[in-house]
Amino acid sequence: EDKVVQSPLSLVVHEGDTVTLNCSYEVTNFRSLLWYKQEKKAPTFLFMLTSSGIEKKSGRLSSILDKKELFSILNITATQTGDSAVYLCAVIHSDSWGKFQFGAGTQVVVTP
C-alpha cells in the first residue's frame, strides 16, 4: 500500500527558531513531491521537487528531496508567527498521473 508519512505531527517553537519537517514516502511509482502550506483556508503551493539532491528555496523556506532514502525535508529558518500553519506534503504517482497522495500534515505553531 502506498504511504506518505509526515513527522512530527505537530510542534511548537518560538519566533526565530528553525523548523525542520519531514515527509517520507513509500510509493510504487514516484514522480514528484510537493509541499503546501495551509492556514485556516485552502492549501497554497510552496515547492515541487522531482530531482534528488537539488534544494529549492523561497525566502526563509527551503526543501530538498532524497529519492534514495525516500524522503523530503522542509526547513523554515528564523520563524515568524505568520509561519504558523499546517504543512502538507503530497506525492504525484507516475502510473496514474493526476493522482496526488497527501500526508496527514504537520501543525506548526510559532509563539512570540
Add this chain to the structure above:
Amino acid sequence: DAGITQSPRHKVTETGTPVTLRCHQTENHRYMYWYRQDPGHGLRLIHYSYGVKDTDKGEVSDGYSVSRSKTEDFLLTLESATSSQTSVYFCAISERMAGEDNEQFFGPGTRLTVL
C-alpha cells in the same frame, strides 16, 4: 489566484438526503479533484477527473459519485448522506504542460455537516 469556486460554501443536511457539491473553474485545466479533509487525516482523494466524462476513484470513494460534463464543472454527489461524511470538501485543479508536472490549485472549500 486560480479561478476556482465551490458552491455551496456551507451546508447542513440530514442523514439520508442527497447532496451535490459543485466545483467551477475558469482556468481550462484538464485535471480536477475532490478531496475531503478531516482532523488527523490530511487531504484524502475522493475522485478525480482527467477530462470531460473521464473520472477515476481515489482512496475514499465509497458513498460518493462524480460527474464532469464540461471542462469547467466537476460535481460531487453524496447519494444518501451519512454523519461520517461530515467534513470539509476541497476541489482542486491542475494541468500538465509539455510533459511537466504542475501543482494543484485549491478552491476555498465547502464545510458540510450531516446531522
